[in-house]
Amino acid sequence: MQLLVCLRMLIRRCVYENITKDEIQKLFPQEVLPELQRLLTLLLQKFQREWRGDVLKDQVSLPRLKAMTWNMANQNQDSTEHAAIINLKLQGDTQSLSGETEVKFQLAKETLETMLKSMYFIRDQLSNVGDASNGHGQAQETVNT
Incomplete structure (x- = not known):
């Protein structure tokens, strides 16, 4: 043994x-x-x-954001409500031969506002990474749509 x-x-x-x-x-x-x-x-x-x-x-490695484009479109054919169509190019995903993956999604105004609030929160956390007194080293927030 x-x-x-x-x-x-x-x-x-x-x-x-x-x-x-x-x-x-x-x-x-x-x-x-x-x-x-x-x-x-x-x-x-x-x-x-x-x-x-x-x-x-x-080993798992997370892809990095390489590029982002967006445009405006109607949410559906009968609606006058607009939505942002977001197209992300991610680098480092080994699943594709080129190492790039594209992700396309649609955001309505309310969802975009929620996402922006979360992004501002992330930005603030990244700004305070060296500050041990922030108390949010492992903060995570989920956006549900």
Whole structure:
């Protein structure tokens, strides 16, 4: 059982740290035979790069706003109420070949006002990031339409 705990710790260190062959061998318990240590060290080194690659592939990265355009339109054909049509280009989404994703949505005046209030709140929070006394480090607000 102690060997399994040790291997789990070694695999984690191989993935998240730049651990050398000598450092690996120092981490085995004394009860592990030298030949088994040598074989396990070789395996850990062999798969270290692959495991690191797998971890990087599994990491989530949020897309960044690259561009935004908008125009005005009627909400529906029979209505005189206008709405803003927002088109966002996002960079960094690995799902598309170009690395860009487009998101298009419609906002009525009331929804836009609610969204703007939230954006002003976010702006204020970003302005106060270095201020430890603001008390809102993890603030989150949901806009329901």
